[in-house]
Amino acid sequence: xxLAPTEEQKLLIESVERFVEKDYPFEQRRExxxxxxxxxxxxxxxxxxxxxxxxxxxxxxxGLGGSITDSCLIAEQLGRGLVVEPYLWTVILGGHLLSRSxxxxxxxxxxxxxxxxxxxxxxxTSRYNLASVETSAADSGGWRLNGHKAVVFxxxxxxxxxxxxxxxxxPRDEEGISLFLVDPxxxxxxxxxxxxxxxxxxxxxxxxxATGELLGDAGAAYPLVEETIDRGIAVVCAEAAGIMHTTLQxxxxxxxxxxxxxxPLSKFQVLQHRMADMFNLTEQSISLSWVAAVKAESEDSLExxxxxxxxxxxxxxxxxxxxxESIQMHxxxxxxxxxxxxxxxxxxxxxxTLFGNRxxxxxRYSDLLDxxxxxx
Amino acid sequence: xxxxxxxxxQSFREEVxxxxxxxxxxxxxxxxxxxxxxxxxxxxxxxKILAGRGWLAAGWPEEHGGPGWTPAQRYIYDExxxxxxxxxxxxxxxxxxxxxxxAFGNEEQKAEYLPKIANSDVWWCQGYSEPGAGSDLASLxxxxxxxxxxxIVNGQKTWTTMAQYADWxxxxxxxxxxxxxxxxxxFLLIDMKTPGITVKPIVTMDGGQExxxxxxxxxxxxxxxCIGDENKGWTIAxxxxxxxxTGIAEVGKSRRQLQRVKDIAAAETIDGMPLIEDTAFxxxxxxxxxxxxxLDATILRMVSAEGAGKPPGPxxxxxxxxxxxxxxxxxxxxxxxIGNYGSPYIREAMDHxxxxxxxxxxxxxxxxxxxxxxxxxxxxxxSNEVQRSIIAKMVLGL
Numbered sequence: 001x002x003l004a005p006t007e008e009q010k011l012l013i014e015s016v017e018r019f020v021e022k023d024y025p026f027e028q029r030r031e032x033x034x035x036x037x038x039x040x041x042x043x044x045x046x047x048x049x050x051x052x053x054x055x056x057x058x059x060x061x062x063g064l065g066g067s068i069t070d071s072c073l074i075a076e077q078l079g080r081g082l083v084v085e086p087y088l089w090t091v092i093l094g095g096h097l098l099s100r101s102x103x104x105x106x107x108x109x110x111x112x113x114x115x116x117x118x119x120x121x122x123x124x125t126s127r128y129n130l131a132s133v134e135t136s137a138a139d140s141g142g143w144r145l146n147g148h149k150a151v152v153f154x155x156x157x158x159x160x161x162x163x164x165x166x167x168x169x170x171p172r173d174e175e176g177i178s179l180f181l182v183d184p185x186x187x188x189x190x191x192x193x194x195x196x197x198x199x200x201x202x203x204x205x206x207x208x209x210a211t212g213e214l215l216g217d218a219g220a221a222y223p224l225v226e227e228t229i230d231r232g233i234a235v236v237c238a239e240a241a242g243i244m245h246t247t248l249q250x251x252x253x254x255x256x257x258x259x260x261x262x263x264p265l266s267k268f269q270v271l272q273h274r275m276a277d278m279f280n281l282t283e284q285s286i287s288l289s290w291v292a293a294v295k296a297e298s299e300d301s302l303e304x305x306x307x308x309x310x311x312x313x314x315x316x317x318x319x320x321x322x323x324x325e326s327i328q329m330h331x332x333x334x335x336x337x338x339x340x341x342x343x344x345x346x347x348x349x350x351x352x353t354l355f356g357n358r359x360x361x362x363x364r365y366s367d368l369l370d371x372x373x374x375x376x
Numbered sequence: 377x378x379x380x381x382x383x384x385x386q387s388f389r390e391e392v393x394x395x396x397x398x399x400x401x402x403x404x405x406x407x408x409x410x411x412x413x414x415x416x417x418x419x420x421x422x423x424k425i426l427a428g429r430g431w432l433a434a435g436w437p438e439e440h441g442g443p444g445w446t447p448a449q450r451y452i453y454d455e456x457x458x459x460x461x462x463x464x465x466x467x468x469x470x471x472x473x474x475x476x477x478x479a480f481g482n483e484e485q486k487a488e489y490l491p492k493i494a495n496s497d498v499w500w501c502q503g504y505s506e507p508g509a510g511s512d513l514a515s516l517x518x519x520x521x522x523x524x525x526x527x528i529v530n531g532q533k534t535w536t537t538m539a540q541y542a543d544w545x546x547x548x549x550x551x552x553x554x555x556x557x558x559x560x561x562x563f564l565l566i567d568m569k570t571p572g573i574t575v576k577p578i579v580t581m582d583g584g585q586e587x588x589x590x591x592x593x594x595x596x597x598x599x600x601x602c603i604g605d606e607n608k609g610w611t612i613a614x615x616x617x618x619x620x621x622t623g624i625a626e627v628g629k630s631r632r633q634l635q636r637v638k639d640i641a642a643a644e645t646i647d648g649m650p651l652i653e654d655t656a657f658x659x660x661x662x663x664x665x666x667x668x669x670x671l672d673a674t675i676l677r678m679v680s681a682e683g684a685g686k687p688p689g690p691x692x693x694x695x696x697x698x699x700x701x702x703x704x705x706x707x708x709x710x711x712x713x714i715g716n717y718g719s720p721y722i723r724e725a726m727d728h729x730x731x732x733x734x735x736x737x738x739x740x741x742x743x744x745x746x747x748x749x750x751x752x753x754x755x756x757x758x759s760n761e762v763q764r765s766i767i768a769k770m771v772l773g774l
Contacts, residue, residue, distance in 0.1 A: 001381045001448060003673065004680040009377065069377050252772055272768035279767055280694040287673035294379050310666045366662040369638070370652070 003290055009073055016074050020081030026340045032084055033199035039085045048113025053091055057099050062108030068231050072238035072293035079242025082344055084199055089154035092235045093119040096228045097162050101215040118158035120149030120205050128356035130225050131174045137165035143212040155203035156193040167218045174222040180212030198347040230308040233355050234296040237289040237311045240351045244282040244322045247344045251326045274325055281318035288314050306368050309361040316358035323348040389452050396460040399425050408461035411742035412728045416541045422463050423496040433470045433494040440478055441494035447682040458628015468500040469493040473546045475619045480604040480612055503533040503547035511762050514557040520549040529595040539575045539588040542568050552607050561609035565601040582745035583723050617758055621692035625699025627672045633706045640713045640739055664705050671698050690770035693763040700753040707747040718744045
């Protein structure tokens with residue numbers, strides 16, 4: 001029982017920390033977010049070289065046999081620098097789906113940095129219900145898909161897109177959901193690309209008789225989808241915790257140098273106590289994201305769900321408060337595009353809606369409230 | 377990073393669990409479960425049982441009569457302790473003056489006082505606050521003047537919990553008016569039987585009588601009862617407030633109380649269905665439970681760091697703030713859960729052995745008084761505002 005990074009994990013944290021400090025000044029992030037690709041292919045190659053892309057995969061698939069906890073520690077540091085490279089989408093979501101579906105060939109390409117993926121799990125009316133799938137797939141001497149996958153992050157850069165589609169059952173059944181690989185260059189696949197408000201890239205993916213390659217068994221993908229999204233939750237919670245850390249540092253530094261009424265803002269007790277609250281929320285977010293990371297790997301899907309939903313609720317709320325307070329304490333400057341704080345705030349805000357917001361996960365958590373195994 | 381307990385820790389947990397379950401007297405357990413008031417004898421019997429096992433002074437090193445546990449063992453002990461309906465160990469001896477004597481006392485003082493604390497032979501109370509010195513503790517005025525091998529102490533202490541039962545009091549007193557207010561304070565141990573000490577009860581809004589005023593009128597205290605150097609008491613006062621921080625949040629107890637909320641909410645009904653099925657109330661329970669998980673994870677993080685030789689510093693103030701906020705939130709949920717039956721107030725209904733039938737459900741009587749009483753927790757032990765200032769200054773450097 002030890003909720004602290006191991007010596008090996010400390011080295012990993014230091015290497016990501018060094019990258020963010022030396023190679024990722026905020027001005028560069030701003031340029032990358034505005035560039036055609038939306039991130040840096042060179043940085044991606046560096047991530048591959050450093051082994052970060054291979055960490056969570058088994059060795060027989062070209063991975064390093066690490067854990068999701070390692071990935072979370074990477075994400076926490078990437079969050080501190082508000083890194084836009086598609087680690088979450090390609091490695092954590094796409095990589096895990098492919099790895100669990102026995103596609104070691106593609107996992108190896110992710111690990112070496114040559115394959116980009118995206119995962120379309122949402123639809124225009126599905127909101128946060130992963131089982132709400134109306135996109136359909138039919139087998140007529142090869143799978144053909146029809147439907148609309150919504151806000152698919154990293155789809156514009158993806159070499160292959162993984163989507164959920166229904167091969168049986170009614171629109172919200174967990175049974176009957178399957179996973180398919182689709183090729184963005186397929187004539188039946190149309191991407192409407194756009195930038196997101198927090199500096200990333202996504203697309204609406206329209207499937208019209210698109211050719212799909214089945215991943216795993218038909219109709220039985222839901223447990224894997226849920227598991228993958230829970231892992232995504234652990235990782236994005238870690239990213240959020242890292243963002244909150246930097247947000248607090250920036251607020252601390254800004255209020256220490258900004259003078260009003262002849263004294264630095266940081267000397268006002270009304271602000272000091274609010275920054276103390278930001279500290280408390282940030283530290284607890286880090287702690288809870290670590291627990292979610294460890295439990296994201298649990299064999300017991302309820303234990304996993306409970307820990308990931310708890311973290312998502314807490315971090316959704318904490319992120320909102322820490323973000324809003326940081327803007328308020330930066331005053332007018334916090335409102336500007338120029339100040340990094342506004343960009344941190346935007347990402348923190350949108351993380352709450354990713355993979356289900358506070359209300360969604362509080363409901364999911366509440367459903368487990370009477371489970372005797374979790375009683376005091 | 378892992379949450380797996382080693383086989384050694386698992387068997388330690390079993391040992392603690394079995395001992396608490398087998399040795400808590402049934403009448404005390406029943407009072408605890410019903411939220412009834414405890415008498416001095418209840419505390420005393422239970423603390424003697426713990427002392428007999430060597431677990432009363434749980435945070436002390438072995439050489440002074442403690443079990444010498446690792447931080448991880450201590451965490452597990454606290455968790456199991458909270459899970460059972462045990463009375464709290466009164467902190468004044470084992471977590472306050474005891475560690476001070478261990479850190480600052482001389483050999484004679486250690487030999488004189490420590491065994492009696494570890495055995496629960498002597499009851500202590502705390503003489504810190506004064507009518508004019510609350511959060512601004514250093515402005516205290518109780519004066520000690522040295523005269524023929526004694527200090528003559530004059531002044532008044534207040535909010536002194538359980539002074540009516542105490543054999544001894546540890547006091548911060550002013551021994552010098554020179555320099556900054558912090559520089560003239562000393563730490564004295566005073567026998568409550570000394571002539572010149574008067575204890576007057578203060579009744580709190582819940583109707584309870586646990587705090588007191590303590591008047592000191594020409595009280596003669598031998599100079600050898602000063603702990604540490606004269607005028608160096610402020611260092612000791614700060615040490616005391618910063619000691620044993622990871623237990624301060626009492627997460628185990630909150631978890632048990634939240635289970636009580638669930639049990640009551642399962643028994644209460646709303647429009648013909650159990651209250652716990654009500655979406656709004658269920659959501660509130662979930663919210664508090666999630667915050668408890670976040671706090672517990674933070675404690676575990678600090679315990680892990682402590683195990684690696686990095687004991688928590690001022691950042692542990694967050695445990696006090698969040699710990700009592702959640703304790704208070706749970707008292708509020710309990711009050712909400714019992715609905716109309718929060719109103720009836722019969723003082724005796726909270727006593728064990730009250731012979732009349734309960735008004736409303738039998739769990740209702742202590743709920744509102746407990747809610748009112750627990751507002752104290754964000755005020756004592758360094759108010760939550762003082763704790764935020766500690767974080768702002770000592771951690772964030774503002």
